[in-house]
Amino acid sequence: MLAKDMNTVYNDTKSIISAKDVSVFYGEKRALKSVSLDIPENQITALIGPSGCGKSTFLRCLNRMNDTIENCRVEGNITVDGQDIYAPHVDEVLLRARVGMVFQKANPFPKSIYDNVAYAPRIHGLAKNKDELDDIVLASLEKAGLLDEVKDLLNESGTGLSGGQQQRLCIARALAVQPDIILMDEPCSALDPIATAKVEELIEELRKNYTIIIVTHSMQQAARISQKTAFFHLGEIVEIGETEQLFTSPNDKRTQGYITGRFG
């Protein structure tokens, strides 16, 4: 019913992802209970909630990364651009090319910076020749705000960068596939405040061209960068709302308790 409320609020923006009654089971354990959520296009949607509330699980449903987990079963309906992504004819490889993902811990490949970014265009055949590949790599690094720092180090190992640079490298790597949607699973949790600020700045910059869904433990971060926030608790969505409204006047007591730091 909260979702219905949301629809009335957000019917002016087009939603690119729409999840209906999504339940996720790890074996017998039910990690998500009939979650419904619409993600508006070209906005930043923040998923907040205490640890183990299912927000990362939900995020991983959106590019079917849960498929890689043994015993994981997804029920319900998720559409991206009106297409059911769990339909049998949908290839998760193509889906993941459209829906990029950035992980909690920066995980660059132990290869050169160039190869890190060039990997996805190579396997998807996005570049016809070396020049085009160079263009994609440089443009992706540029978009990730990393180009100035690494343009002389393109052949150095990606793992030699600092934590924040590594995370931005991972974002650049995701951008190189030219996705429409980027999922971010607590991208700043391992970073210091300065690196966090840089990544946040980058995320806001990316909003112009991409739809971003970010899982975060930091309420300040959600408040700073997102337009829409969903509060998860015990596998359910408790409240969805415009970020400002949700943080200033939450409808639900549990939301209020969480954002004021009384639990979580």
Next chain:
Amino acid sequence: MTDTQELKEKVSWVTDDAMEKLARRHRSERRFKRLGLSAIVIALVMLATLLVSIIGRGYTAFIQTTITLDVTFSEAIIDPKGARDHKTLKAASYRTLIREALRKEFPDVSTRKDLRALFGLISKGAVQEFRDLVISDPDLIGTTSSVELTASDDIDMFSKGYISRNVSEEDRRVKDIEIKWFDQLQSNNAIQTVFNKRFFTGGDSREPEVAGIMGALVGSLYTLLITFIISFPIGLMSAIYLEEFAPKNKITVLIEVNINNLAAVPSIVYGLLGVALFLNVAHMPRSAPLVGGLTLALMTLPTIIIAARASIRAVPDSIRNAALALGASKQQSVFHHVLPLSMPGILTGTIIGLSQALGETAPLLMIGMVAFIVDIPGGVTDPATVLPVQIFLWADSPERAFVEKTSGAIIVLLGFLVFMNAIAVLLRKKFERRW
């Protein structure tokens, strides 16, 4: 608050009891360190003893006593018709030439028995060398020149000091008269010790002074090659499939348990399997490196699979996730990322498995690689033997001279192993990546 206060008062770090406890902890730590250190020292001493005894006994296998004689290459004996064709040269009686030379050197030896002893100074294998010399250079015929001839094993042993002059004549393999001749030759500077090239280039022989390890070395190489070709791809593929693709269910658990058990099966059992499967069913040639390699491959497979699985599992999941999230297929994520990262471990495991196979004797005895084979094998289906079996054969031989050959062959085998391990280290260094 009061609770923690009380708790605080209870703990005192300076009571005698606490100090005693602390001292006990330190004592225990020191004791453990000393024990560990002594374990290392014992291991090193044992290794040193092993190396010193083997090298001390075996280094003389690499040198060989020769006797230099003035030999007249008499045309009447070698090639009376003057044809100079290969067949004649090959069939000529070179032994007569050597005997003539010895007679000339010691003109006063006349009795049949003494003459036999005199001819025994020179190795029977020297005739072969002599023939090769003449065939390669027929212009020698008709001339007289000094030729280095391999001494017989007894003279060789005597020259190297393994047979003592002080032992009474009945108990000595080299008799007094032979010692007299030896001393005479030595005073003429005719006795030399040279590098024993034949040990590295020759095949096995009944005569210790001409026996070489080349046959066994080549046999070992062919066998290992077959083992590697069979076990590496199969082991690697099994490991990748089991670790990355196979569903985790009862069947895969059963397979895993069985692989672990197979790694512990005594090697002779693999030998029996080899006989039953490759010889009796498939009718492959006996004593061949092909069968030896296949049998050893069976033995090496579990080692490779276990090592490969362990190093594939050690690759962090974040790398797999990173590749999958970019739209790589499972196979791409494995072959582009997981495999290169786990390669150092896989190669190390493979080389450990191959080292094991290199030193293995028992299964090869079962499939007949224990035969006495003089020829150096030219392919994987030729009869051959391998280094450890050669060591086993020589260790079993009664001649005194085979003792040093045995140790010499062990040195070569150890050298081979060190070489393989060095390759393992180099490969690991080359493929290793920093995280």
